[in-house]
Amino acid sequence: MADIVIIGDGPAGMNAAAVVHAHGHRPILITESRQAGGQGYRRPSPGLELDMPSLMGSEAGKYLALHARFEAIRSAIDYRQNTLVWNIENRTLHLLRDGVASTQSFDALILATGAMDRIAPVPGWTLPGVFTLGGAQVALKDQGCFIGRRVAFVGSSPLLALAAQQYRKLGADVVVIADTTPLLDKVAALPSLANSPRTLLRGLAYLGGAWRAGVPVLNGVTALAIEGDDHVIAITLKDSGNRDRRFACDAVALGYGLKPETQLAELAGATLVYDETFRLWLPRTDAYGRAGPGLYLAGDGAAIGGADAAEASGALAAHAALADLGFAEPGATMLGLRRRVGRLRAFQQGLARAFAWPVAQIGALADSVTLCRCENVSVGDVRRAMDQELGPVEINRVKAMTRCGMGRCQGRVCGPSLQEIVAGHAGIAGAAAGRLRVQAPVKPIALAAADAIS
Amino acid sequence: MSRLTVDVAIIGGGLIGAWSAYFLARRDKRVVIIEKGVVGAQSSGTNFGNLRLQGRFPGQYPLSLRSQALWEQLEDLIGDRCEFEQTGHLYLSFDQKEREKIEAYAAVSETYGLTIDHLEPSDLRRRWPWLSERVVAATFSARDATANPRLVTPAVARAAKGLGVTVIEHCRVTEIGSGGGAFTVKTDTGTEIDCGQVINAAGAWALAIAEQFGETAPLFPAGPPQFVTEPYPYFIEPSIQAVDGSVIFRQIPRGNIILAGYPRTAADPVANRAPVPAAKTLSAMQSLAKVVPALANCHVIRVWSGIEGYLPDMVPVIGPSRTTPGLFHAFGFCGHGFQIGPGVGLCLSEMIVDGETATPLEPFSIARFENPVETDEKFRREFDSEPAPDRSAS
Numbered sequence: 001m002a003d004i005v006i007i008g009d010g011p012a013g014m015n016a017a018a019v020v021h022a023h024g025h026r027p028i029l030i031t032e033s034r035q036a037g038g039q040g041y042r043r044p045s046p047g048l049e050l051d052m053p054s055l056m057g058s059e060a061g062k063y064l065a066l067h068a069r070f071e072a073i074r075s076a077i078d079y080r081q082n083t084l085v086w087n088i089e090n091r092t093l094h095l096l097r098d099g100v101a102s103t104q105s106f107d108a109l110i111l112a113t114g115a116m117d118r119i120a121p122v123p124g125w126t127l128p129g130v131f132t133l134g135g136a137q138v139a140l141k142d143q144g145c146f147i148g149r150r151v152a153f154v155g156s157s158p159l160l161a162l163a164a165q166q167y168r169k170l171g172a173d174v175v176v177i178a179d180t181t182p183l184l185d186k187v188a189a190l191p192s193l194a195n196s197p198r199t200l201l202r203g204l205a206y207l208g209g210a211w212r213a214g215v216p217v218l219n220g221v222t223a224l225a226i227e228g229d230d231h232v233i234a235i236t237l238k239d240s241g242n243r244d245r246r247f248a249c250d251a252v253a254l255g256y257g258l259k260p261e262t263q264l265a266e267l268a269g270a271t272l273v274y275d276e277t278f279r280l281w282l283p284r285t286d287a288y289g290r291a292g293p294g295l296y297l298a299g300d301g302a303a304i305g306g307a308d309a310a311e312a313s314g315a316l317a318a319h320a321a322l323a324d325l326g327f328a329e330p331g332a333t334m335l336g337l338r339r340r341v342g343r344l345r346a347f348q349q350g351l352a353r354a355f356a357w358p359v360a361q362i363g364a365l366a367d368s369v370t371l372c373r374c375e376n377v378s379v380g381d382v383r384r385a386m387d388q389e390l391g392p393v394e395i396n397r398v399k400a401m402t403r404c405g406m407g408r409c410q411g412r413v414c415g416p417s418l419q420e421i422v423a424g425h426a427g428i429a430g431a432a433a434g435r436l437r438v439q440a441p442v443k444p445i446a447l448a449a450a451d452a453i454s
Numbered sequence: 455m456s457r458l459t460v461d462v463a464i465i466g467g468g469l470i471g472a473w474s475a476y477f478l479a480r481r482d483k484r485v486v487i488i489e490k491g492v493v494g495a496q497s498s499g500t501n502f503g504n505l506r507l508q509g510r511f512p513g514q515y516p517l518s519l520r521s522q523a524l525w526e527q528l529e530d531l532i533g534d535r536c537e538f539e540q541t542g543h544l545y546l547s548f549d550q551k552e553r554e555k556i557e558a559y560a561a562v563s564e565t566y567g568l569t570i571d572h573l574e575p576s577d578l579r580r581r582w583p584w585l586s587e588r589v590v591a592a593t594f595s596a597r598d599a600t601a602n603p604r605l606v607t608p609a610v611a612r613a614a615k616g617l618g619v620t621v622i623e624h625c626r627v628t629e630i631g632s633g634g635g636a637f638t639v640k641t642d643t644g645t646e647i648d649c650g651q652v653i654n655a656a657g658a659w660a661l662a663i664a665e666q667f668g669e670t671a672p673l674f675p676a677g678p679p680q681f682v683t684e685p686y687p688y689f690i691e692p693s694i695q696a697v698d699g700s701v702i703f704r705q706i707p708r709g710n711i712i713l714a715g716y717p718r719t720a721a722d723p724v725a726n727r728a729p730v731p732a733a734k735t736l737s738a739m740q741s742l743a744k745v746v747p748a749l750a751n752c753h754v755i756r757v758w759s760g761i762e763g764y765l766p767d768m769v770p771v772i773g774p775s776r777t778t779p780g781l782f783h784a785f786g787f788c789g790h791g792f793q794i795g796p797g798v799g800l801c802l803s804e805m806i807v808d809g810e811t812a813t814p815l816e817p818f819s820i821a822r823f824e825n826p827v828e829t830d831e832k833f834r835r836e837f838d839s840e841p842a843p844d845r846s847a848s
Contacts, residue, residue, distance in 0.1 A: 087732045094732045101736060389612045390493060390621060397492060400499065400604045408684055408755055440732060444684055444753035450740035451750075 002325050003028060003105060004318075005093065007085055007264060008112035010038020011307050012299025012314030014070045016110045019318035021073045023328055028078040028104065030085060030095070032443075035142065036070055038114050038299075039134055040307045042141045043067065050144050055166055058202055059307070066311065087440035088267040091294070094440070101449045108294050108321040111265050112314055113301035115258035118280075120155070120362050120417050124226030125254060126373045133255025137163050146172045148251025152235045154224060155255040156180045156355040161206035163253060164215065174215045176247045177207075178237055180256075180358045182220030192350030199306075199347060218245075222361060226252055256357055259416060260301045263442040268295050274431035277352045278304065279359065280416060281435045287338050289317035296321050304352075309344035312337050362417055363424035371421060372414040374407020382418065383425050393426045395419060395434040408444060411436045458620065459648045460484040462806060463639045465627050465663055466655035467493035469603075469792065470784045472610040473799025474653050476532070479617035481807045486620040486647055487611065488627055488639065491726075494607025496657055497791070500728075500760025502680060502702060502714050504693055505599040505793045506543045507568055509559040511769055513817035514794065515566040520813055521797025525599060528606075531796075532613035536605040541704065542692040543598030544582075546589045546745065552697050553591040559697075560593045570595055584689065584748050600693050600704055603792060627656075630666055632778060651780045651806050658723045658763040660771075660785030664820070667778045671823045672766055673786050677721040677728030677759035678714050681738055684753045685709025694745070701741035711752065713742050718789070721761040728759035764788045765823075768830040772798055772818035774805065782806065783820055 004020050006013045009031040020027040035043040041063050044050045053060040080097065087094035093104045117132035124130070131139070131147045133155060139145045140163075150173040153160040157179075164174045193200045210217050220240035227234040227246075234248045262283050266272060270283040270291040282303055289296045296317035299310035316337040322328040365371075367380025385391055385401045392398045395405075395418060404418050405411030411418065415436045423433040462478055464471045467489030475485045487493070505525055510518050529535045547553040560570040571577075571594040578585050578592055615621055625645060630652060631638040639647040654663040658675040690705035699716035706712065715738035721728035735757055743750050765771065765786040775781035782805065784798055791798075797813070804811035 087735075089729075089732055092732075388608075389615050390608050390623075392492070394492075397495075401608070406756065408753075410756060439730070439757050440735065441754060441757070444755045445739075446751050446753050447683075447739040447743040448750040450736040450743070 001025070002107035004108045004110070004321060004325075005030060005104060005106040006110045006112060007031070008038070008114055008299065008301065009033060009036045010112060010114050010299060010310060011041055011066055012114075012301070012310040012317075013038075013110070013112035014066060015311045015314035016112060016298055016318040017077050018069055018073055019315045020322065021077055023322050025322075025327065026077055028080065030080045030083050030093070030104070032082070032084050034081055037067065038310070039138065041066060042138065044144065045142055048144050050141070054169065055141065057165070062307070084443055084445070085264060086442055086445050088264055096445055096449050099446060099449055100451075101445075106294070108296065108325055109268060110296045110298055110314075110317045110321060111268065111301055112299045112310070113261040113264055115260050115300035115304060116412065118256045118259040118357065118416055119254060119413055120256050120358055121365060121369050121371055121379070121414075122224040122226060122254070123366065123369050124228060124232070126370050127226055127228045127232050128230065129228065129232030129250060130226055130252045130254055133157060133159055133163055133253045136253035137166065140166055140170065146170070146251070147253060148232070148249065149173055150175050150249045151251045151253060152247055152249040153177045153253045154235060156358060157255045157257045158203050158351060158355055159255060160253075161203065161210055161217075165206045165209050168209070168213055168215075174210065174213070175249045176235070177210055177215060177217045178221045178224070178235070179219050179355065180221055180224065180361060181354065181356045182240060185356060186219065186354045189350050189354035193347060193354065195343065196347040216247075224361070257352065257355055258300055258304050260304060262301065263438045265291060265295075265297055265301065266438045267440060267442070268292065270295060270297065272435060274435070276430075277349050279357050279420070279430050287342065288320035288334065289313055290320055294324070303345050304348045305341065305345040306348065309341055309348070312340045312344065316341055357416070359420055359424075362420040365421070371417060372404040372407065374409050375403040377402050377404040379421055382421050386422070386425050393422070393428070393433075395422050395436055398422055399436065405436055410439075410442075456645050457648070458486060458645065460486045460620070461649060462651045462653060463488060463637065463647045463649040464653040464655055465639070466657055466660070467607070467611060467621065467623065468496060468498035468655060468657050469494065469607045469610070469795035470787070470798050471653065471655040472607050472614060473796045474655060474784070474802045475619045476610055476614040476617065477800045477803035478806060479614055479619045481803055483803075483807065484618070485614070486622060486649070487614070488625050488641060488647070489621070489623045490626040490659070492623050493611040493621065494603075495760075497760045497762030497787070497789075498607045498795075499604050500680065500758055501603045501762075501789070501792050502678070502704075502712065503600050503603045503792065504543070504702070504704070505601060506693065506695075506790075507598045507793070508543055508563045508570060508593060508595040509545060509556070510790070511817075512562050513769075513814070515562075516813050517794055517797045517801065517815070519566060520800065521794045522597065522599070524796035524800065525601065525793075528601070532609050534605070534609040536609050537602035537706070538599060539601070539707075540597065540599045542594055542596045544692045544694045545593045546585075546694065546696045547591050548588050548696070548698060549590060556591070556593045556697050563595060568595055568597060584746055586745050586747055588744065594692065598693065627663065630663065632667075632780075635780060637780065651782065653782045653784060653802055655784045657785055658721070658761045660763060660783065664783060667775055667781055669775060669777055669783075669820055671771055671786060671820055672827070673763045675721040675723045675761050676718040676764050677761055678718045678789055679730040679734045679738065679757060679759050680712065680714045681735060681754050681757045682713070683711040683749070684755050686711060686749070686752050690746070696741065696745060701738055701745060703742055711742075711749065713738055715741055719759065721759070723761050726761070728761045730757040730759050762787065762789060762791070766829045767822075767827050770818055771820045772801070773815050773820065776819075776821050
């Protein structure tokens with residue numbers, strides 16, 4: 001019996017587990033989380049009475065079906081929750097569960113590690129009351145909490161309108177939806193979005209809801225800044241007509257789309273390639289999710305595609321793994337899934353243009369703005385280090401000289417912005433700035449974790 | 455193709471190369487540093503940052519003490535403190551045998567004029583009450599210090615540049631021609647350098663240079679695994695080392711605790727990789743928690759390593775070539791080159807400018823590898839397994 005290990009229990013991991021189980025195998029499903037469903041389809045904490053069908057809106061059917069399918073196999077698989085994979089070497093996973101370290105070998109590894117918010121710093125972004133957009137949704141779905149009573153949704157992401165709608169539904173005040181991508185760029189991206197009309201219409205419906213509720217929806221905003229001394233009191237910006245605007249609020253949800261969690265893929269041997277559209281380093285896979293011998297990537301951790309693509313790519317990676325292990329014949333199912341994943345991910349390429357990473361605005365940030373919040377490194381600290389004699393022009397070197405990206409989060413938050421600051425200041429392409437190399441542990445581990453090791 | 459004429463070409467922009475360039479430039483020599491990557495990127499930039507005096511190889515004390523005096527004036531020399539702190543260094547012993555060992559180290563240190571505090575458990579409890587009660591005795595040297603290796607080499611190279619040194623990065627030496635008391639250094643970027651002297655300070659890559667001149671040493675590459683924790687309230691002032699090699703650690707004033715542990719791990723200088731195996735991370739974590747139980751819940755956030763050159767007697771090669779006048783070697787620092795770096799640079803500059811240095815360097819001659827060399831006990835203990843340097847292969 002081969003060990004097929006899946007990491008992550010969002011839609012991709014859940015569906016991969018279901019496929020492996022359906023072929024008569026017992027997958028090991030490892031997850032850091034306490035509740036299945038990943039970020040988008042997260043289940044509320046036990047005892048929390050949330051009207052999930054209403055919160056999930058048009059996606060409620062898929063949400064319920066996925067969880068029902070998973071419940072049916074849950075007791076038949078080796079499901080390990082609250083378990084961090086902190087390193088991968090020589091086809092062995094290094095785990096940490098309840099503070100105790102252990103290892104797990106594998107014959108096939110399906111990584112469904114998901115994504116996190118991509119954040120671009122703005123003045124005031126480290127003030128209490130500023131949350132990532134995903135964090136704002138997690139607070140709601142996991143805990144039934146708002147991040148504030150009067151919330152500004154800011155950045156550039158289709159999820160701004162979705163999260164704003166979820167907040168409004170449950171009674172929060174949405175003071176503004178402010179998007180840095182100009183309307184014209186969104187219109188220009190429409191043709192590439194039209195091949196998934198349902199998703200496009202859903203996005204427009206969220207915006208329509210906001211308009212009807214009288215929420216200002218602004219596109220092409222610049223000069224974003226968050227005001228406050230010890231807590232957020234307002235956001236200020238210039239609208240597309242270059243008028244100064246100020247919106248009083250007590251919380252800000254900030255997000256510029258998603259960034260795949262690629263650390264484990266890199267440790268497992270995947271090759272990372274710079275993607276010009278997303279301006280991110282993404283793991284290279286074939287159309288089925290193969291990233292190396294016995295290594296498969298699925299879901300948003302492989303390439304941003306959303307929940308539907310995650311489900312399909314999870315099943316696809318599982319089929320590929322089973323076929324490679326000789327447990328199944330590659331068949332028509334795989335071809336169908338492959339086409340579906342391809343189409344859904346192509347849609348995201350369009351979205352990345354309609355909701356663009358604000359390269360120019362990051363490049364124009366004032367020196368005083370905090371870039372790395374773990375180590376308290378400002379944009380100016382980085383530029384000054386680069387300006388020195390023998391100053392660094394490569395991102396890992398910049399990290400070594402400035403501590404930017406060297407703290408608790410290991411550059412998971414500041415990394416993409418650091419990349420732009422370095423590329424912008426050196427006047428080089430994003431790829432030429434290099435890539436922050438991953439080192440284990442992918443998340444911090446306590447010294448006591450080693451106690452059980454002889 | 456560009457052509458450059460200088461007095462001295464230095465191969466390797468590590469700490470040794472940078473300091474050598476700095477001191478040569480102060481003596482009005484025209485100098486070029488040729489670095490295959492960027493300055494201070496390998497063990498010079500990734501080491502633990504210890505400026506330890508106690509417990510060194512006895513024959514190295516004159517050099518070490520001279521070097522420490524330079525570290526103590528770092529800011530005056532290069533205009534940057536690079537987080538230099540006179541933290542002191544504490545050796546811990548966990549049993550009688552280890553106690554005898556640190557006492558023997560202390561006796562040597564005292565011969566060379568270092569002040570060593572000999573500490574009993576009651577002293578330790580009073581001075582550092584958070585230390586584990588397993589410690590049976592310790593020695594403390596107050597003059598020992600630490601500095602930030604990530605910052606030092608670039609800062610020294612900048613200072614050298616300010617004195618007129620040419621620094622060429624991303625340039626690999628391919629061949630060195632010699633004849634008539636002069637050298638021509640050829641590189642993969644096409645730049646050629648004519649010079650009167652060459653310093654081979656290429657670290658783990660130095661053997662290839664030495665072999666061009668008919669010299670060898672059983673050099674092999676390895677990397678010491680290093681780890682750093684999240685910031686904790688600052689309470690560990692000295693740099694602390696368990697003499698059994700299980701852990702060495704220090705806390706920087708901003709709060710992070712840096713730790714390293716033996717054994718060292720073989721590295722790959724061709725792929726430019728010095729891996730940190732998971733098992734080593736865990737064993738160093740375990741060792742630290744045993745020495746400072748209060749850190750049990752402190753989190754390790756990052757690991758790293760770098761490639762350095764080792765020799766089986768755990769003593770570096772420093773000094774003139776035996777075959778080629780004008781060529782000087784300085785490599786194989788065996789994980790303790792950071793402290794002696796400035797001193798080595800100063801001595802090399804004196805050898806080149808004055809023809810001699812007052813600091814005794816005989817124990818470091820490359821000549822010792824013309825005969826079989828005894829493997830140091832430290833070597834056996836500090837590595838995973840004793841590599842068999844294959845001289846015939848290269």
